[in-house]
Amino acid sequence: MKKLLLLFMACATVYSVNAQIETxxxxxxxxxxxxxxxxxxxxxxxxxxxxxxxxxxxxxxxxxxxxxxxxxxxxxxxxxxxxxxxxxxxxxxxxxxxxxxxxxxxxxxxxxxxxxxxxxxxxxxxxxxxxxxxxxxxxxxxxxxxxxxxxxxxxxxxxxxxxxxxxxxxxxxVPTDAAVMASIDEVMSSDAPSAKDYYAAAVYYLEAGHDINQAVKWVDKTIDMTKDDPKFWYIHNQALIRAKAGDTKGAIEAAKASLKLAKAANYDAYIKKNEDVLKEWGSM
Known part of the structure; x- marks a missing residue:
């Protein structure tokens, strides 16, 4: 018992010495x-x-x-x-x-x-x-x-x-464009780019001002690969890419398809996005 008491006192002393006020x-x-x-x-x-x-x-x-x-x-x-x-x-x-x-x-x-x-x-x-x-x-x-x-x-x-x-x-x-372009080149030269890969590459080309005709090919490939489960955001960007490429008729067609799907999903943000571009292109 005496030993336990001495041990307790020793531990308490060490704690009191090491304790510091934190402010x-x-x-x-x-x-x-x-x-x-x-x-x-x-x-x-x-x-x-x-x-x-x-x-x-x-x-x-x-x-x-x-x-x-x-x-x-x-x-x-x-x-x-x-x-x-x-x-x-x-x-x-x-x-x-x-x-x-x-x-x-x-x-x-x-x-x-x-x-x-x-x-x-x-x-x-x-x-x-x-x-x-x-x-x-x-x-x-x-x-x-x-x-x-x-x-x-x-x-x-x-x-x-x-x-x-x-x-x-x-x-x-920062050197984003060089890194993204290298990544796109690597993936697109591989055996099986996914629909997401084609979509990401197409949207990046649109936003970065790269070859818009190549972006059209990639986004069209995306839509074809996902035709059994269409995504309204994919199709909306297809509309934007087609418009940038000068294909207003194709852009309107895609925006209307995206709008229909967005309404079915009750997704207000893309309903508005599609309505806005359709108005801009004189189709609403």
């Missing part, structure tokens, strides 16, 4: 994960607050290198190559430094392998890309520093910084 961080950590085209973009940073202070031109001096957040360096990771202002960023991780000024900011992607500390000067050998962008005032207060990725498309997005009364945006692109 909220003044600049909490944030992580953004965004798919841009086929590229995974991840941003890790800490978010300071205004807390009644003057930020740009004071707490964050103009003309000085800023870690673009608090605590550890802000880090951005691209799963593929990306392009910033004509400069290639190889797939990988970079520190994001900025040099704010009253009307413009420099945005710098830095790759010295460190995850903390702000250099007094930037080593040109570690500057992977640098661009200068205009800053804009916002008509409201933004208490917490925020980084986001907006203006998304299949081929790029906009990295945005907003804090206090300042907004800055920087565009970047």
């Amino acid at each position: 909220p961080q003044p600049s909490p950590f944030s992580k953004i994960e965004q798919k841009v085209g086929l590229t995974d973009v991840t941003i890790e940073y800490s978010r300071p607050g205004v807390k009644g202070r003057t930020i740009f031109g004071d707490l964050v001096p103009y003309g000085k290198i800023w870690r673009t957040g608090a605590n550890a360096r802000t880090k951005i990771t691209f799963s593929t190559d990306a392009t910033v202002d004509g400069q290639t960023l190889k797939a990988g991780s970079y520190s994001v430094f900025t040099i704010p000024n009253a009307e413009t900011w420099d945005v710098i992607f830095y790759n010295d392998g460190k995850d903390s500390g702000t250099p007094d000067e930037l080593d040109p050998a570690h500057v992977a890309a640098k661009t200068n962008v205009k800053s804009y005032p916002v008509p409201f207060d933004v208490e917490t520093f925020t980084i986001d990725i907006n203006n998304l498309s299949n081929t790029g997005g906009r990295l945005e910084f907003i804090w206090e009364k300042t907004w800055v945006g920087m565009d970047f692109t």
Whole structure:
């Protein structure tokens, strides 16, 4: 019994020594994960607050290198190559430094392998890309520093910084088209592309502005392969592709078929889509 009591006391002592008070961080950590085209973009940073202070031109001096957040360096990771202002960023991780000024900011992607500390000067050998962008005032207060990725498309997005009364945006692109075209070439040269493969390739050609006549062949193949179980969304895109190819009569025929199926499925979104294009093409 005495031994058990001593063991209990020893464990309690160890717990009391190791226990620590946990409180909220003044600049909490944030992580953004965004798919841009086929590229995974991840941003890790800490978010300071205004807390009644003057930020740009004071707490964050103009003309000085800023870690673009608090605590550890802000880090951005691209799963593929990306392009910033004509400069290639190889797939990988970079520190994001900025040099704010009253009307413009420099945005710098830095790759010295460190995850903390702000250099007094930037080593040109570690500057992977640098661009200068205009800053804009916002008509409201933004208490917490925020980084986001907006203006998304299949081929790029906009990295945005907003804090206090300042907004800055920087565009970047990713090599989606090359990757998709390579994938389409590989699948279409295989023995048995599926209906979904033909459909995906046709819709991509439509959206990316590639050979529309080839898109017609692929979407028609899709519809033929699924004629025993027709899909109204497949047929709606067949209508759009035919219209883009200049076949208005065929487009109207497909849209009416899609509309009938969408009504049978009580699918309002595609009922409206088909009615809208039929009106546009003068058939309603």
